[in-house]
Amino acid sequence: MKILIIEDELKTEKYLQRGLAEAGFLTDGARNGRDGLHLALTESYDLVVLDVMLPEVDGWKLLQELRRTQKQLPVLLLTARDQVVDRVKGLELGADDYMMKPFDFAELLARVRALLRRGKNALTVDRLQAADLELNLVSRRVTRGGRRITLTAKEFALLEFIMRRQGEVLPRTLIASQVWDMNFDSDTNVIEVAMRRLRAKIDDDFEVKLIRTIRGMGYVLEAPQ
Amino acid sequence: MTRAQVSLTARLSFLFAASMALALFICAMLFARAVEGQFRRHDLEELDGKMQVVRETLADAASYQAIAMLQPQLHYTVTAGHPHSAITIVGSDGAVLLTMGQPRVVEHLLSGAEDGKTGLLTWSSENRTYRIVSDRVALGVPGSRPAKVAISFDITNDQDFIANFTRMVWIAIGVGTLLTGLIGWIAVRKGLAPLHNVSTLLANVSTSQLDKPIPTASVPRDLQGLIFAFNRMLARLNDSFKRLSEFSSDIAHELRTPINNMMLQTQVALSRKRDAEEYCTNLQSNLEELRRLSRMIEDMLFLANADNHLLAPRKETINLHSEVAKLVEFFEIAASERRVSLIQRGEAPTIYGDRLMIQRALSNLLSNALRFTSEGLAIEVDVQQDEEFVSVSVMNPGPEISSEHLPKIFDRLYRVDASRREGETVNVGLGLAITKSIMEMHGGTVTAESGNGRTRFTVRFPRKVPAMIDVVKADGIQAAFPISPSIAGATAP
Numbered sequence: 001m002k003i004l005i006i007e008d009e010l011k012t013e014k015y016l017q018r019g020l021a022e023a024g025f026l027t028d029g030a031r032n033g034r035d036g037l038h039l040a041l042t043e044s045y046d047l048v049v050l051d052v053m054l055p056e057v058d059g060w061k062l063l064q065e066l067r068r069t070q071k072q073l074p075v076l077l078l079t080a081r082d083q084v085v086d087r088v089k090g091l092e093l094g095a096d097d098y099m100m101k102p103f104d105f106a107e108l109l110a111r112v113r114a115l116l117r118r119g120k121n122a123l124t125v126d127r128l129q130a131a132d133l134e135l136n137l138v139s140r141r142v143t144r145g146g147r148r149i150t151l152t153a154k155e156f157a158l159l160e161f162i163m164r165r166q167g168e169v170l171p172r173t174l175i176a177s178q179v180w181d182m183n184f185d186s187d188t189n190v191i192e193v194a195m196r197r198l199r200a201k202i203d204d205d206f207e208v209k210l211i212r213t214i215r216g217m218g219y220v221l222e223a224p225q
Numbered sequence: 226m227t228r229a230q231v232s233l234t235a236r237l238s239f240l241f242a243a244s245m246a247l248a249l250f251i252c253a254m255l256f257a258r259a260v261e262g263q264f265r266r267h268d269l270e271e272l273d274g275k276m277q278v279v280r281e282t283l284a285d286a287a288s289y290q291a292i293a294m295l296q297p298q299l300h301y302t303v304t305a306g307h308p309h310s311a312i313t314i315v316g317s318d319g320a321v322l323l324t325m326g327q328p329r330v331v332e333h334l335l336s337g338a339e340d341g342k343t344g345l346l347t348w349s350s351e352n353r354t355y356r357i358v359s360d361r362v363a364l365g366v367p368g369s370r371p372a373k374v375a376i377s378f379d380i381t382n383d384q385d386f387i388a389n390f391t392r393m394v395w396i397a398i399g400v401g402t403l404l405t406g407l408i409g410w411i412a413v414r415k416g417l418a419p420l421h422n423v424s425t426l427l428a429n430v431s432t433s434q435l436d437k438p439i440p441t442a443s444v445p446r447d448l449q450g451l452i453f454a455f456n457r458m459l460a461r462l463n464d465s466f467k468r469l470s471e472f473s474s475d476i477a478h479e480l481r482t483p484i485n486n487m488m489l490q491t492q493v494a495l496s497r498k499r500d501a502e503e504y505c506t507n508l509q510s511n512l513e514e515l516r517r518l519s520r521m522i523e524d525m526l527f528l529a530n531a532d533n534h535l536l537a538p539r540k541e542t543i544n545l546h547s548e549v550a551k552l553v554e555f556f557e558i559a560a561s562e563r564r565v566s567l568i569q570r571g572e573a574p575t576i577y578g579d580r581l582m583i584q585r586a587l588s589n590l591l592s593n594a595l596r597f598t599s600e601g602l603a604i605e606v607d608v609q610q611d612e613e614f615v616s617v618s619v620m621n622p623g624p625e626i627s628s629e630h631l632p633k634i635f636d637r638l639y640r641v642d643a644s645r646r647e648g649e650t651v652n653v654g655l656g657l658a659i660t661k662s663i664m665e666m667h668g669g670t671v672t673a674e675s676g677n678g679r680t681r682f683t684v685r686f687p688r689k690v691p692a693m694i695d696v697v698k699a700d701g702i703q704a705a706f707p708i709s710p711s712i713a714g715a716t717a718p
Binding site for chain 1 (some may be wrong): 513
């Protein structure tokens, strides 16, 4: 997966590239609109991260130009301004997602992954599996190592979510919004508690810990290699 | 002098001069007519009088010869008072019985050019003007038929007089108009001087003087109403401006502390070689602090945008019961850690609103309630309706908010216990301000009551579809108050 980052601010561009590279993506960076557009049109990318506030070139025009020739390319907009008009304008001009600075890198990563996953056939599965943990979506049963584990409805939803996104580090805000439909940045520790309780049921009695906390980033469910 | 005042002065003086000119013109016209009429009447009287004398004289003349001998007598009659008169007497058979006067005039009288016309006639020839009267007069000669008598006199001098008079009048009108124009202009300028003074005063108001109202003593009565309104507006602007300044400095203070903390931590960490674990911990701690700052900035931007009507709430139908249920389910997780229970009651009809904003407004109340409720107690959330509103109230048992703090808790950055800041995760004091902002955008309210060991916050949504504030451009503020850039600039974002 190759990602193009068009961002004029030096540190932002550098750390974005590094972060995405470390997350397993190939990255290219452009510090101005002209180079960015040129790269986007001549090379093939799976996703473009575009800062709308570019010097010299109007970010919106760039977006339009990009959309004209590359209809399928997902574009994630970054901006330091947040006004309703900007958001609506961005989506109307063809951006797929929109993030305001300062942003949480974990959140950006999650959204990048979500954008990349779009268009791929959403596999409808009956079961999700990680190591010896099995989640049966039809019968709503969870077992680990053959042993049945009882979860509440919300705990089940939570487990399903992190299992579907196995291997991805999921920030708290994303979990809150996807599992509980809570779309504000909460200062309470609800997700922490919820994950702790889930772990208590899923991991505590087992040697291999599937759910890990990446401090500062989020949680990940992963079968160790 | 301001542009507006010049045109007002010019307008007024022009109108004044124009009215004077019109009035003078009309008067002059009337007067001229009157004078002319007077002359005509006088001339007619005179001519009639002379005609009468001629009639009587002719009645006495018994023969044509006698008539011919009347010349000196008639001469005297006709020319009395009018030196250049003429008379012709023509018999019924056309024979000229008598003529007297200037040959040219006599010729005209005999020519019969005026035959058939009655009344006072006026005839001009070679720069002289004459009045003519003619009549049929019975002769004293027995058996004779009436003769035609025509008398004329020269009124050229009179006409010259009238012409001169008219010319004088026109000149007078012209001069009068100019004079009144000039005087008027000076008078109006002087009269409008207070207005000019007031404009100067207004122009000098700047943001540094918003708290000084314009003194109304020196202002003319008519303008006092305007100045009062202006002063009230100044007071409001001053108020907003102060709050804005305070808010700005408050924000700076709020940002200072976490940033200082991070700097301190980082400096201490760097002051000595440490192992990776310590650095990691340090970085993570900084990250949390940064997240907190980021949230604070977002909240402040939200409030700033809300203030300037730059946020457009989306309108969906919202079922408050289910929204509250979702929130309760979420917060229950944290609540149960401290054995605090959340009780939800009540139903209500759907309302219109922005789902995300309403969620935020309610979650602020719930997280506050959670923070201040002691172990083992219950928070009650009630959804209710009355005629006008649909309301959600969050009631928690816990420390009361005293009546002096109560009205201020919705102010930005206001904290009841100022020293509590460090202990809490994010207790910046913006939560309630945001809730209030959101409620205002929905045409609703948020209120707080506290007493008897309980505190209740209630949000009310109007049942009728509220006129939700639409997105308004920021420079709409300037358009509404086009006073001076220095004032408008203070309120624009």
